[in-house]
Amino acid sequence: MQERLQKILAKAGLSSRRSAETMITEGRVMVNGKVVTELGTKSDPEADKITLDGKPVSVSKKRVYLILNKPAGYVTTLSDPGGRPVVTGLIKDIKERVFPVGRLDFNTEGLLLLTNDGEWANTLAHPSHEVEKEYLVKIRGDLSPDKIAQLSEGIKLEDGWTAPAKVDIIRVLEKNVWFTIVIHEGRYRQVRRMCEAIGLPLVKLKRIRYGKILLGELKAGEYRVLDPSEAKLLAGTDANVTRTDERKPFKKQRTVPGKR
């Protein structure tokens, strides 16, 4: 069956559809020995010989979905020109070639999904899907009610106002505050930029939930295979947690008397 090349590359688990487009325009894809750079080009993966960087592209049937607790100090790109460690290097016993769904910054920790299913990754990453992402944030200093209101109502960043977010204080210590923030946009360095914009010195950032999937007990660097029902949940229309009683990852705690 004839399909667009970017879809074939995504199905083959080589990338999301969007980065497949870049691979094509960069001239890295050949069909039957000819470089194809035009994005609308269709091909039949059963009949044509498709290669990426000279290596054959095969549309394998087995789809793999993983959840990883990304440690700080890893990049979520597939390679790093500066030689920094890549998250896929942490995946040891999975023979399918998986790639991260979306990104987390080098110093951000926590829940990262990986897959070889480009279509699934595409669905999740599409802004219209509005999957909730919940982050645990540690800042230096205090978090005033005014700043909570700003984070919750929206903050003007270079690329426009952020959508309303849900903020909950988890723990107030003498020198730090821990809070959670739930956003559904996936803008570049969004939480860090939101904090920067209102003068909150961010010390630690960890993603603890993606839609209904919780990071849970996975230790830094550990991963597990999502079962198909979890993967399906995420891509469905009911991807987000709405009932907070479904999860109890943190106990709210006030450590400093008199502080919020």
Ligand code: URA
């Ligand atoms: N927001 C950020 O600032 N960084 C991330 O890695 C994820 C969300």
